[in-house]
Amino acid sequence: MPPPPNWPDHVAYLSACVYHSSVSNETRAFLDGGSKSISTQKPTVVTIRRISSSDHPACGQFGLFAARKILANEHLLDYIGEIHCDERDDSDYDLSLWRGGEINVGIDASVRGNEGRFINDYRGIHEKPNAMFVDTRAPSGELRMEVKSSRLIKKGEEITVSYGKGWWQAR
C-alpha cells in the first residue's frame, strides 16, 4: 500500500500491525484471537499535515486532520505499528494495547506505523480531545486499538486525543 501524502521517508508505512520477537507465541495467540491474518482498511477520513501555526504547541511537526466532516462515535482508523512486549521508554509513538500479570503489550509506531502516529495530544490545542483510543476485538478475532471520534469534527479540524497525564509526567 503506498504511503499517504506527507509521509516521512524515515518511517515505514504499514497497513497492518507486525509482531516483534518479544511477543511470545502464547501472547500472540491471545492477541490474534484465532484470526488467520490481521487486516485493516486504509484510513480515508484523515489527512497528515505539517503544522505551521506559531501558536500551536507542536509547530513544525505534523498532525492528523479531518479530511471530511466526521460524526460523533465514528471509527476513524486503527493505530498500526509494531506489537511488542519489551520496554520502549524512549518512544514517543508507543501506545499500551493490553496488560495482564507481568505482560505489557504495546504498539510502537516510531519506525513503522500508519497515520495514527501523527495524532497529537489535545493540550494547548483544544479544550478537550475530539477523539479517543478504544481497544476492541475485531469481528475476525484480533485485539486492535481503534481511534474513534468523541464528538462531531469539522472538515479540516485537527484530530486530538488525551495521551494521559502520566505520559507527560514521564517526560
Ligand SMILES: C[S@@+](CC[C@H](N)C(=O)[O-])C[C@H]1O[C@@H](n2cnc3c(N)ncnc32)[C@H](O)[C@@H]1O
Ligand atoms: C505521537 S507523536 C505525535 C505526532 C508528532 N507531532 C509528529 O509530527 O510526529 C507525539 C509527539 O508529538 C508532540 N506533541 C503531541 N501533542 C502535543 C501537544 N499537545 N503539545 C506539544 N507537543 C505535542 C510531542 O513532541 C510528542 O512527543
